[in-house]
């Protein structure tokens with residue numbers, strides 16, 4: 001199996017510079033990560049350890065917890081300077097958990113998308129009721145929870161069922177990024193979506 | 209020293225969509241093990257956070273994978289959710305070319321007793337154990353009712369050592385209720401250790417309110433989360449009360465995770 005750090009080094013060598021909301025720049029003393037919105041800012045708080053990434057990733061600008069790390073609400077105001085690819089990799093694993101590994105699995109041809117109906121069919125306990133989610137409810141729910149504008153930045157690789165694609169989001173939502181941008185991939189609905197499906201089925205209208 | 213450079217360790221936690229405290233200790237134990245170099249690589253996976261159980265095996269680069277649930281007891285998560293999500297069908301499963309070895313949860317290891325004793329001693333230094341009632345507090349209801357069994361088991365082990373004046377299992381939501389700690393205990397000193405995997409709402413807010421050491425208005429205790437531990441001891445209801453962090457924040461958990469891997473190997477040998 002390919003070494004993950006080597007794969008990331010290879011991508012950076014070829015000009016890879018962006019993942020999610022983060023831009024990566026080559027510096028004399030290594031690599032610098034910052035929020036893409038902060039590209040021109042001079043007043044950023046400097047961090048120098050890959051271990052700083054997890055606390056940075058945990059809270060948004062308002063200090064609220066970010067349960068979904070691919071939500072488009074990465075906090076601003078920091079830059080993280082790291083000496084080598086190994087520390088860039090561990091920082092990215094904190095900012096965008098599993099996203100390096102999932103893309104490499106896709107490159108190896110090992111990533112098998114799982115349709116929403118299969119994910120729901122597997123649920124037990126309190127989430128078993130999600131099997132009663134209708135196709136129409138699923139479309140609305142996915143449009144609300146997964147939309148890149150406010151929901152989640154991942155590219156969706158699954159369908160609702162073999163016959164039914166998600167048609168409630170624009171086509172870009174299903175096309176993985178490439179080139180200098182590392183793709184964020186959703187190969188299977190996350191637990192947050194499953195939990196939201198439970199609320200829909202239960203008729204709970206509260207957000208969350 | 210423990211050395212498995214060609215294996216991956218995956219520590220599985222529950223995680224939370226509400227706060228980062230739930231997964232915090234799992235990450236800390238993983239960081240400690242990664243730094244020790246005991247495994248070729250170390251990952252965490254969570255039910256409610258990322259990396260998810262459905263993602264984590266894609267991040268693994270070794271062919272041999274040990275999975276240790278960072279859970280207090282065997283139960284719904286360790287017996288149903290984790291195996292289902294990882295695609296396991298027994299103690300050892302081949303998943304997409306990887307050998308996945310599924311270890312017992314941290315909380316069921318015999319060394320948990322030592323960690324509870326250590327935590328109790330640390331929270332009440334210099335307090336004579338013979339004049340102390342030690343409470344081990346579990347949740348005690350709902351899906352994970354095995355946590356009550358686990359708390360009782362630990363209480364019996366500690367009681368058998370004869371160190372403390374008395375040792376009592378109590379719960380948040382079933383009898384014996386921790387809210388009645390003063391009626392349940394007889395010693396002048398009372399030490400309360402939450403038998404949970406992480407600090408969070410239960411240890412910051414719910415249990416302090418039940419003990420009577422925090423204001424019951426919603427959020428009041430959480431706003432001062434760490435403060436509840438800093439104010440030990442509490443002089444309350446004619447006793448000296450010492451309240452500890454959840455046992456899962458104990459650094460020794462990292463070693464118990466490795467112990468569960470060793471136990472898996474010993475059982476398979």
Ligand code: SF4
Pocket residue numbers: 070145146151152153154155156186188189190191192193
């Ligand atoms: S299901 Fe996938 S795309 Fe939708 S919110 Fe969850 S991770 Fe993002």
